[in-house]
Amino acid sequence: MSARRHPLLIPILIALTLLAALGSLTLGAVPLSPARIFAVVTGGGDEVARAILIDLRLPRMLLGLVVGAMLGLSGAALQGYLRNPLAEPSVLGASNAAALGAVCALYFGLSHIHPLILPVLAIATSFAAIGALFLLAGPSESPLTLILAGIAVATLAGAGIALSLNLSPNPFAAMEIMSWLMGSLENRSYAHVWMALPCVAIGAALLIADGRSLDALTLGEEGAQALGVDLRTARLRMMLGVAIGVGGAVAVSGAIGFVGLIVPHLVRPLTDRSPSAILIPSLLGGAALLTLADIGVRLIPTSNELKLGVLTALLGVPVFLVHLMRERRLW
Template sequence: MSGRRHPLLLPGLIALLLVAAIASVALGSVTIAPARILAVLAGGGDMVARAIVIDLRLPRMAIGLLVGAMLGLSGAALQGYLRNPLAEPAVLGVSNAAALGAVIALYFGLSELHPMALPLLAIVTALAAIGALFLLAGPSESPLTLILAGIAVATLAGAGISLALNLSPNPFAAMEIMSWLMGSLENRSIDHLLLALPCIAVGAALLLYDGRALDALTLGEDGARALGVDLSRARLRLMAGVAIGVGGAVAVTGSIGFVGLIVPHLVRPLTDRSPSALLLPSMLGGAVLLTLADIGVRIIPTSSELKLGVLTAILGVPVFLIHLMRERRLW
C-alpha cells in the first residue's frame, strides 16, 4: 500500500489500543486493581479475580478489539471501492443478512439446541447475501449498481427480521430477538472468540490485499484497468472479505452500527486521503472505538447494562455529521 500517513498516526493508535485493552480488563461494574490483574495473568490471584478476568473480561476485550477492527477496516475498504463516503457493510446488505441468520436461529429455537447455531447461521446468511448481490449486479463493475443491489438485499433481510418479530410466538422470543439486534459484548466467551477469529482474520487479509486496487480506482474504472487492475477479481476479494469478516463479527456481537462509517472519517485528515492509507488506521481505530464504547456501557450507571449498539449510535451520529460537514469539500 502506497498511501502516506502522519508519522504519529499509527503509533498513536497503537498506544490508544493498548490503553483501551488494559482499561477493558480493569474497569466495569467491579473495578479490579492492577496488582490483582497481574497476579491473575501470572497464574495466581484469588478465585474471584480469576473468574472475572479470565472467564469474562479477557474474552470480551478480545472480541471487542477484533469486531471493531473488522468493522472499521470494512468501512474504509467499501468507501474506497464504492467511492462513496457514506458506504459501510450495511450498504451492501451484509450486516442485515447476518442479523437475519441470527434471528432465524433465535426464532426457531436453534440457538437453544446448540450455542454455535446462531453464529454459524449468521455467517451463512452473510455469504448468501454476497451471492445474491453478485446475481443482482450481474457482470457490471459499476459502484452504483452494487449499491442499488445492496439496498435490495438489505431491504429483503430487514423485511425477514420484521416478519419474525411480527409472527413471534410469544413476547419473550420477540424481546430476545430485539435484545440481540441492539448489539452487545455481554456474556461472550472464549467459544465466541474462537468462532469469530478465523472469519475476521480471513476477511481482514482479503481487504488489506487490495490497497493498490483501491488507489487505482480513484482514477476511475478505465484508469484502474489501464494500470493493470483486474476489477472483477478485486471486487470478488472485497465482497468475500466483507461477507466473511463482517458475518463472523455480527454473528457474535449482534448488530453494531456506525463504526465502519465514522472511523475512516476520523482518521482521513491525518492521511493523504488515498484509500490504501486509510485501511490499517481504520482497522486500529475501529478496535479502539468499539472497545472504549464497551467500557462505557459497563460503567454508565443503569439498572441493566446499556446495549453497545445503542451507545455507538448515540455517539456516532453527531460525530459523523460534524466531520462530514467539515470535510465534504475535501473528499
C-alpha cells in the first residue's frame, strides 16, 4: 500500500481532519476561553458554554466531517468509474434529485410538519433518480451512456427546482428554497446527524468495495471483463453507493458543490494515480476541506453568515484551475 501512496499522505490527512474537527468545536462567532471549553469537556462548565459546544457546534462538526467525506469519496469513485476527471456526484443526477426532493418539502410546507420530512424526501428522490438512470441506460455498461442518462436526470431535476421557484406562492418560500440550495450546516441537530450517518456509512462501504473494479476499468471495459470484473454488478454498487450516500448527505446539508470535484485532484499527485488508491485519501480530504470551510463561514465578518456552498465554490474554483494547469498532462 505504501508504494501506491506517499507514506505520509494518510497520516497528514488524518491529522488535518482532527485539527479541523477541533477547530470546528473551539472556533465560532461566540468566543469561548480554553478554561470554559475544558470545563465542559470534563463534565462541568456553565450552561451557555455547554449549549454552544454540545448542542450547536458538536452536531455541526460531525455533519461537516460526514458530508465532506461522502462528497470527496463519491467524486473520486465516479472519476475512476466514468474515467472522466470532471465527474462528481451531480453527474449521475443524485445531487440534483436530492435537492429537488428537499425543495418539494419546502414548497409544499411539509418541512414544517416535521424537520425530518425534508431529508427523508431528499433521500427518496435520490433513489428515484437512480431508478430512472437504470431505465434510461438500459442494459448498456458504457460509462458514456451513464453520463448522458445522468445529464438527462440532472436536467429534469434542475427544471423541477426552477419551476418551484417560478411558481413559489410567496417570496418567503422562494427565499427559503434559495437558502437551502446554497448549502449550509447552520442550525443542524443530532437528528440530522443520525439521519445522514447510516446513509453515508452504507454508501461509503459500497463505493470502497468497488476499488478493484475501478482499477480494472483503467484497462477499458473489455480488459476489465477479461480480468473477471462483473461490470453490471460494479455499476449497481457504484450507483447505489452514490444514491444512498450523497442523497443522505445532501438531504441534511443542502446543495454543496465542488468538494467531490476538487479533492480527488488534490490528492491524486501523491498516489500512483490508480482509482482505488485515491478513495480513502479523498474521503479524509473531503471531511477536512468541508469542515475547514464551515469554520471559515463562521469567522468571516458579515452581517449574515455566508452559505457553505458559496464559499466552497469561491475558494475551490481558483485552486482547481491552478491545479488543472499544473496537472493537465498527467491525468
